[in-house]
Amino acid sequence: MTETFPERGRSTIAAPAAPALSSAQRASRVGRGLCRAVLGVGRLVLPVDCAGCGAPDVPLCPACAAPLRAPPRRREDAAPRLDTMDGRMPLPVWAPAQYVGPVREIVVSWKDRGRADLGRHLADAIAAAARQVAPALEAWDQSTPLLVVPAPSSATARWRRGEDLVGRLGAVTAQALEPRLPGTRSTRALRRRWGGHDQVGLGARSRGANLAGQVAVRRAARLQVGGQPVLLVDDVLTTGATLAACERALSAAGAVVVGALVLAATPPPGRRSGGTGT
Template sequence: MVRRRGDARPLGRAAGWARELARLVVPVACAGCGLPDVRCCPACAAPLAGVPRRVEDAAPRLDRLDGVEPLPVWALAPYAGEVRELVVGWKDRGRVDLDRLLVPAVRRAAGAVAGPVAAAARGAPVLVVPAPSTAAARRARGREHVVVLAGAVAQGLRDAGVPAHVVRALGRRGHSRDQVGLGARARGRNLATGVVVHRRASAEVASGAVCLLVDDVVTTGATLASAERALEAAQAEVVAALVVAATPPPGRPATPVEAATPSVYPGHREGLA
């Protein structure tokens, strides 16, 4: 077979095989604290076992400035300390073995928020939409790691009786780069028009389709905000987002924010208390 110029799929597969081989010859250690002979020790896994918390107030880019409440976002844990090491190890250091930790945690979290999501969906099936990665990130990682999370979220919703399936509706346009290492303003500029709906998915997300966004980490909210705008431009309704972890605001301790008190939000946030 003649490989097309620029086709990096064989390289991505080779990287995946190399990581699998490395795990056979390199001793396993906790991805959070380095404790030997365990994938993840109980102490480092504990923050992912709790109740997901609302975190959108700490993500300034989610402020729409149009009178509509920010997109409701749930997170399992703060993106700090051992949790940060776990997530970075999972997505950027080849620790795909942590799927066995994160997939069940995200599935449970989706079940925990299924009630308000179903209320917002008003009986419609929920399209679980993973945030898009750049082509360079996909090549480096050998996969789209957020799609793994999205599958767990869809299953968690179905476990709770909410019809849901994954739709890989979003992609990156132009020269937007990975968000890692960018500050708040740079993140906003990088994604201002960088997230688009794939043409092949445009029919499925149109006509008021109800969408739940999924990502690994929320920092400023720039990625989620750009994804929300792209889906709304395609006539979809984005009701919420679920992430593994949220970066704590500057100067605030790295503890989960308090759960939102019961309330009814205006407009398309109705039912997401």
């Protein structure tokens, strides 16, 4: 069944250009990238355990991978910061899994524990989810190709991880959608302004405040996104503050944000003590 979504409009967000990196910052970025590469090579020759449950000799066991390969479901009802409080429906967000138990361990290991060996598995998961979401996106006029826009990471997160991991998810999503939605492509149209902090560990109110005015459309991408339908991509939906900030910035540039796709979503309060069920 095809779903349709209302067009949205937002106020303009000022977006000054980010300052050039200093030599120390460039060296830090290179150093962190090399560390991540060394860890990745090391895992090719040393025994590994399942990132979800610790089972030996496998990066991700079938039981822990299963929730990430489940059919994607709408999850926006658990994200309070997506509610615009003006009577309009929150941005539709699909995710195959809940962000609990082994799924949470898998994503955290991939992002912050140097488990580069998980990248292929998570790419396969987001690609499978994208193919299943494609019918809901076909309501849009196919004469206007869909843009897939990954949520931007902070500079600190990119230095720590050595690459833009969510950007990779965006590219994989576009590739999976293109056969069904010709012309679909990924573009890293958003950026985080300098001065914002990583969202890890922040509550709902703090996440919204941290991102206030921090997400903007890149100057070179403003004409590119104008009038285009956009699917946002992120790794995890928690409070919805990140996706809401992305939507505001893109809408201010004239884009029509039709929904978002993530790997996992934090379940509503009262349903967070279970396992990895979808």
